[in-house]
Amino acid sequence: MSPEILLKNINIVDDIDHICRANTSVHLAQQQEGNTHFIKGTLIDVIQKRLTLREKSNETVIFSPFGLGVLDVALANNIGTKIDSFIGKEKVS
DSSP: OOHHHHHTSEEEESOHHHHTTTTOHHHHHHHHHTSSTTEEEEHHHHHTTOSOSOSSTTOOEEEEOTTOHHHHHHHHTTOSOOOSOSSOOOOOO
16 A cells, blocks of 8 residues: 555554554655654554544544564464465476
């Protein structure tokens, strides 16, 4: 997702420090803006109801779960779709 899209919407992440140092789209948006003010909060803020996600019902909320351990667990337990290669098949000469 482009940084421009992130900057126009409400952003929730799992860990602000982690996501802003790994060349993710959120990190690129942070570099472009020079701050993390475009990130409204974290998943724990949402779970503990420490923030209101939307001021208006038509606002878009984007959750960026970079580094969220549950994703690793799901992959390790073969939950989801197995992808053999993100690059595709190549002929080796």
